[in-house]
Amino acid sequence: MIPLSWVVATSAILFGLGLYGALSLRNAVRILMCIELMLNSVNLNLVAFSRYLHPDQPRGLVLAIFIMTVAAAEAAVGLAIFLTIARNRTDIDVDKIQLLKG
Amino acid sequence: MNAVQIIYALLAVVTLACAYGVVVAPKLMHSALWLGATFVGMAALYVLLDADFLAAAQILIYVGAITTMILFGIMLSDIRDLRAPGEGPWWRRFARLVLSPRRGLLPLLAALGFAVVLWGIAWQAPWPASAPPATSDVTSSIGRVLFTEYALPFELASVLLLVALVGAVVLAMREGVDNR
């Protein structure tokens, strides 16, 4: 009933928002959150395609599950990193984290 | 437009609005909360797409674990909230964000471009307008597949989680060890 194009459009916009945030925001945690948004949009895509193109196979869904898993792990590690940085510096402004500059 | 489509449209818009909130919320806490709301919206969309298990997993993992983790992380650490796009109505905040030099236009273009291209593809592709009839039990098939075909990725995922766990602890603990 729901046209696949709608769902893909939704996920596209979601991804776009996440991307925009990831690229422009200064707070590292916010960036992390936007990455989570992107991952979610991907999940949405997977679910939709799995439902519409291969409704009898759970493949898309399985992948979505794995993505969730990895996203969780990644969020945890990322947060740990940012917190560590926050301890050593006063803030986590990515503009200022430029040790790799050069 | 039938009922399902209307519902979907509503849910989608809400989710997107929450996602937008993540980006533009001035306070970090708010941003995290918006994120949680987005996750809930996503779960709802999954339900509409007959992915029940996934919806449940979404709520459990994303809303329950990740959002909580982020919130706790924000609250329990000294993460200074950096200047978000400032005060003002949502459109002003967005405008400020967008028009700010360097951080505004280019990323916007990238994001827009990406979205537009995807949308373009989506509109053009001859995908089925309606979903084929659903199979009987998706969840059980997921379960079955996870332990047969995708057993290895499953195990690897658990290893990954272990590693992430250990890594996070190590990262967080280091300071602790030194401080001691």
Next chain:
Amino acid sequence: MAQLGWLVPLLPALSALVLAFWGKRLARQGDWLGTGAIAASWLLSLGILADVMVNGSTSALRFEWARFAAAPGQAIQSLGLGLQVDALAAVMLVVVTSVSLAVHVFSMGYMEGDARYKRYYTMLSFFTFSMLGLVLADNLLLLFIFWELVGLASYALIGHYYERPEARYASMKAFLTTRVGDVAMFVGILLLFRELGTFRFAEIVEAIEHGAVAPHVLTLAAVLLFGGAVGKSAQLPLHVWLPDAMAGPTPVSALIHAATMVAAGVYLVARAYGIFAPSADAMQVVAWIGGLTAIFAATIALVREDIKQVLAYSTVSQLGYMMMGLGLGAYTAGFFHLTTHAFFKALLFLASGSVIHAMHHVQDMHRMGGLLRKMPVTGLTWLIGAAALAGIPPFAGFWSKDEILLAAYHSSTPALYWIGTVAAVLTAFYVTRATWLVFFGQPRDRHLYEHAHESPAVMTGPLVALAVPAALIGFWNSPLSGFAFGHLIFFHEVHEAEPSMTVTALAIGGALLGVLAALAIYAWRIVPAATVIRLAGPLYTLLKRKYFVDELYHWVFVRGTMALARLCAWLDQVVVDGVVNGVARFTQGLAEGSHLVDQQVIDGAVNLTASGTVAAGNQLRRAQVGYVQAYALTLFASVVVGLIIFTIGG
């Protein structure tokens, strides 16, 4: 006997070789060896002549020296050494060996005490060998080789007193002047070879008789060959070397420059008569050059003060007679005159040598006088020679000269007859003048006169020996002997000229006229010499300065060559060196340019690469902002672009 012809030149050759290497160790430095060898050759020559005259035998020896591969269609060419003895050669052998023997003996007295006595005799032997080889050669190439050897010997002997600059210059002048003729001669030889493919006289003459050579080519070849004769026999215009050659020892002048070497040119014409005779033009050239030379030289001899100079110009003049005779077709007469002249001129030269020796090497006739009383033998033999030269019968010169004048009289160019006759008058005049100045009258230099005495027997002996043929040899071709010489030496057929009373009368009359005129001026002082000189004025100067020929040659050839040399030097210095320097400078410029290129371009390129890399690195480093979001932006921008391309392309 004629078969032994090859022995005749061999003996002097061996003697020259021995003298050259071991002469110093021999007693008297080996003069007896040289003289002995010549004496043996002389006897052999007499025997050969007798054989030829009596038996008419000839001899031809041939030795193949080199063979050439032939051009296609031609027979294989070969170069050979060939000696031939015929009547012409036999007579010449006797002439050469006789005079050479006389000179050898005479030199034992004249050259006594000379610093280079051995060298002198070595060269005399060498010369005799060369001359005899020339006589016997049966082909043009071999003759030319001996021709050059004779020239070499002449050069060496003229320059015997090489401490004196005039001797050095004279020998060079002789060699170079004859060289001019030799070049022409060689071209002529090659021309004939090209036409006929052979050098041998016999073959050439036969081929010419069969018309194998085009007339103008034949004339050209003959004239070119004659060029060599002009040089060697001191004809106009290559006569200039002979008077200067008097710087050599007097016996050398007697042998080489009176009797033999200068006669080689005449001998060549006689030998190659088969080449000359068919070409009327060539014969004319020969006759006219001979005639003009005869009178030209005779005029110069009138005013010379040096006794040897008088004899030298006389030789030139007499050679001109011989050439004239040959050119007019008087083969027998021309060659006969060569034979008689050899004897009486050698006699005159040796006699003058005797006088010079007595006068302590003073040669100026104006310092002599009245020597007959002091040197009777010399004087008498001189008189015989002088009479022969003047053409007073019955002495030798009369017979031979008369024959030539006869031929001129009967020829198609009677002008030559008058030229010859006038020259005969002049000849008589100058020889009488010389005779009077030297032997008669009052001695002009008392001191020299006091010390003068007759020469030793070794010197007077040859004089007497030569006086005999000078007096008598004329009869060989006289009516008394039935023109025996003419029956011996002839071309194609015996030619008995009709005697002409007119000619004979004029000849004798002319001679007497010359004698009397000279006596009138010098002996009886009817007209003093000084008056004649004053009256002659510019003519006298002209004669005295030998028609300024030497000056002309100096201005044209010597200075011309020097100017050419200076031009070449200039070319070399400015042009060639300029080119070389230019090349050097160019190379230098190239090197500097190269250096510049190396520094600026190559090093620049290298430096540019380095700095370019650094600059690129610096620029590229700007991408390493250390700013994660920039990286992410770049990433996603690329993805977008890729997607667009993918969708549009696909």
